[in-house]
Structures are given as C-alpha cells and as structure tokens.
Amino acid sequence: MIKKLVIIVEKENNEILVRFTASMNASRIQSILDYLRYKELTSKSKAKEKYVDELVKESKSDRWEKIRKSIGFDD
Known part of the structure; x- marks a missing residue:
C-alpha cells in the first residue's frame, strides 16, 4: 500500500x-x-555572493587551524 503524503497549510493569527x-x-x-x-x-542583504564565499572559505580555514592545534597536529 502506498501512503499518501498530506500537507496542510493554515494561517492562524500571525x-x-x-x-x-x-x-x-x-x-x-x-x-x-x-x-x-x-x-x-x-x-x-546587499552582500555579493563572491564576498560571502570568501568569508566562508576563511572561516573554515580558521576553524581547521584551531582543530589541528587542539588535537596536537602541530606538534
């Protein structure tokens, strides 16, 4: 038996x-x-996707550096 997907959308107050x-x-x-x-x-937002991508890349890089130091990969 195939189950039917039911989606109900209601607006209530706000x-x-x-x-x-x-x-x-x-x-x-x-x-x-x-x-x-x-x-x-x-x-x-007025941010351009190019700048957001750069920020994400930098953030991930910084996070990886912190992880490497915390688990002792820099020793």
Whole structure:
C-alpha cells in the first residue's frame, strides 16, 4: 500500500502552520525549513555572493587551524 503524503497549510493569527503526514522524513523537512530561514535572513542583504564565499572559505580555514592545534597536529 502506498501512503499518501498530506500537507496542510493554515494561517492562524500571525503564524503559518504547516502539517505533514508522519511518514514524511523529518530531516528533509528540517532542511526545507533551514533554507526558508536562510532566505528570510538574507532577503535584505546587499552582500555579493563572491564576498560571502570568501568569508566562508576563511572561516573554515580558521576553524581547521584551531582543530589541528587542539588535537596536537602541530606538534
């Protein structure tokens, strides 16, 4: 038997409620919600993607340096 996916969207006061059938994968729903949150947070940003990519690269590099030092790879 194939389970039917049911999605219900309701507007209540100042909120939008979205309901899924229990068979829906929760991690996929979370990914969608994370993306929507990202879009909301960046909607008014004037940052260019090039600069954001550079910042992410630098941040990851700094994080790796801290991890290397904390586990003793620099010794």
